[in-house]
Amino acid sequence: MTILRSFLDWFWNPDVWLPPGIGWNDIKPTEKIKYCDYGDLLYPIPAALCLICVRFIVEKTILIPWGQCLGLKKSHKTFASLPHNEELENAYRKSRSKLSYKEMEVLAKKTDMEVRQIERWIRRRLAKDKHTTLTKFSECGWRWICYTASFGVGLYVMWDKPWFWDINHCWYDFPHHGVPDDVWWYYVFGAGFYLSLLITQAFDAKRKDFWQMFVHHLTTISLMGFSWVCNFIRIGTLILIIHDCADVFLEAAKMCKYAKYDKLGDVIFAVFTLLWIGTRLGVYPLYVLNSTLIEAPKIVPMFPAYYIFNSMLIILLVLHTFWTYYILKVAVKAIVSGKVIHLKQISLYNLKFFSKTKN
Missing domain, CATH: 1.10.10 (Arc Repressor Mutant, subunit A)
Incomplete structure (x- = not known):
């Protein structure tokens, strides 16, 4: 017990996790204000298991019958x-x-x-x-439901939060930021959803970017857990809503492709492409990373956990760039070969590529 106590004291050293001069007692939850508690990190586990069970029911009762109505077959x-x-x-x-x-x-x-x-x-x-097209359709359908719900709930939760409109509120008076109940539930759902994706990735249709997506989910979960412990909850909610935005349209476009609604899929994928580039390579680095890397040090004294947090954010940006590179590579190759002329055709080529490379 003495060794364990010594290890825990070393691991939870406030000099690592919190700004200089701040201790754990300074952000201890009270009856008046609810701070982030590391014990809450256990809640995404049952949330993930519940989501997996709900997914099984939704796929069996709604998505698979829906796909069959669209002409998709249950077996080869x-x-x-x-x-x-x-x-x-x-x-x-x-x-x-x-x-x-x-x-x-x-x-x-x-x-x-x-x-x-x-x-x-x-x-x-x-x-x-091999997984049938119907199976892939139902997998995309489930992710589409979750991303849509997460993005919709995120907008509802964040609309009246000051840091949603002025990102500097993520750093003012840090780390003395209470966690509203709606933000708590939004965070738990997001962490539980990504944890469920990590668990079910081994059973879903295999993609060529299996390990890239594994790293993505693991990094996202680690980032959410880390931000919770350090009370970076405000910047974490912004990252969540930015990432959910484009994925809604990606999953919808893939569902259209599997159901052979190619023209509709082209239109939706064109919207996805614009949102992906705008949010992942625009808003994320120019707004979020600019705030965490440049603006935050002007407001908050730096500490070791801050650098770890930013390293995780940079890994996400590298993954965004990796996927964007392949989207553009496929589009340019198609244009040079003369196979693609119109935007909708470019989006179709990208859609085929992403149906192989992204979960």
């Missing part, structure tokens, strides 16, 4: 008649598509099949395991 018809073979099935589960030629020769002897037939069976088995 082409591979529905794939003959079952216990030997091949066991080998497939152990090594997936990584069977060597010698291993397939051994299987050929056991099953009285040719190696070419086994190769064809494995290809069809892999294709059967």
